[in-house]
Amino acid sequence: MSTTVRTPAAGRRLREPDLDAWIRSGAWRDLPESNAPALPALATEILELAADPDVSQVKVANAVSKDPVLATRILGLANSAASAAAVTITSINEAILRLGTRIVCNVALADRMAGGFQDQRIYGPFGQTLRDHSIGTAYVAYLVADTAGLPSDEAFLCGLMHDIGKLYVLKLVHDVGLPSPTGKPSASTLRLVTDTHAEVGGFLIQKWGLPESLQDPVVWHHEPWRATREPRATAVTYAANRLAHRYGFGVPRDEEYDPLADHEMQELGLDESAVAELDARAPGLYEVARRGLR
Ligand SMILES: [Fe+2]
Ligand SMILES: [Fe+2]
Structure with a gap:
């Protein structure tokens, strides 16, 4: 048995059984685009970099450096990965050299997704x-x-x-x-x-x-x-x-x-x-x- 529940007008709300039927029917696809959650800031840019097999170190460094908190986390990670080395890593470029562009993109993306929502x-x-x-x-x-x-x-x-x-x-x-x-x-x-x-x-x-x-x-x-x-x-x-x-x-x-x-x-x-x-x-x-x- 299928129930048809129309998308309510803006500001109107559905009771539970109707809400359930409405979501299961896929009618929510008709909602304005703006209703869907947005990707967290910087995530789109990092995703594009992660998908590029020839991504340059400079591009990754520029993206990561846009958020000082993210940059600090990447530096911390690079230093813990390099704890056997005598030299402390102090720049994002050195961190990328140590970890590789792929790992830095992955960690940066996980950080963005974790921070959103x-x-x-x-x-x-x-x-x-x-x-x-x-x-x-x-x-x-x-x-x-x-x-x-x-x-x-x-x-x-x-x-x-x-x-x-x-x-x-x-x-x-x-x-x-x-x-x-x-x-x-x-x-x-x-x-x-x-x-x-x-x-x-x-x-x-x-x-x-x-x-x-x-x-x-x-x-x-x-x-x-x-x-x-x-x-x-x-x-x-x-x-x-x-x-x-x-x-x-x-x-x-x-x-x-x-x-x-x-x-x-x-x-x-x-x-x-x-x-x-x-x-x-x-x-x-x-x-x-x-x-x-x-
Ligand atoms: Fe699942
Ligand atoms: Fe799961």
Whole structure:
């Protein structure tokens, strides 16, 4: 049975069952462009640099230097990566030489995404937990891709963006729904977010003009077997998300999940020793990243 609920006029709000039906129907696609969340400042520029295989050090340095807080974080990271060296790194150019343009772009992007979407009225506690989950999944995706012999920088980006649709679903609930009487998202809202975020994420990737190669990994990260254009990157994103749940990165720890019994993991060549190595490396990497980024 399908219910047709029309998009309400500006300022009008929908009750929960109607809101649910309206979001599930995809009618929100008709809203003005300005309603969708915007990419955080500097993120677009850094994304373009990250997508350019021949990006110059000067361009990355110029972009990162636009935000002194970001520049300071990159310097801190470069110095901790170079702690064995006697010389302290004091310029962004030296930091890029030490870490490489790709890693600097990835860290800068994770920092931008983590800093955006913190509006408590719209996202509530989700802003924080989603930030942690996305950064954790990005680092796991990087490690999984590396283990599977696939491009790890692209995997990082897929992991970072995989649940981005959750933010827009929460914004739609905030903008178009009646406020929850308890002030917290209802069980029905949580179900709605779970059921619709992957498709909504695909919409945002397109709206933000992000690389087409992100579509499959974002839209099918819970059903990787449905990906047609980027099956490997989608499998990596799926695996990273499952493992991020296993480790409890920004979400309750999933004790039930057994990666060794998962066909998708086997397809990626993640055997017992590969999973043991991921189990050993991922939590430490996540803690460092979480503490370092806002
Ligand atoms: Fe998801
Ligand atoms: Fe996720």
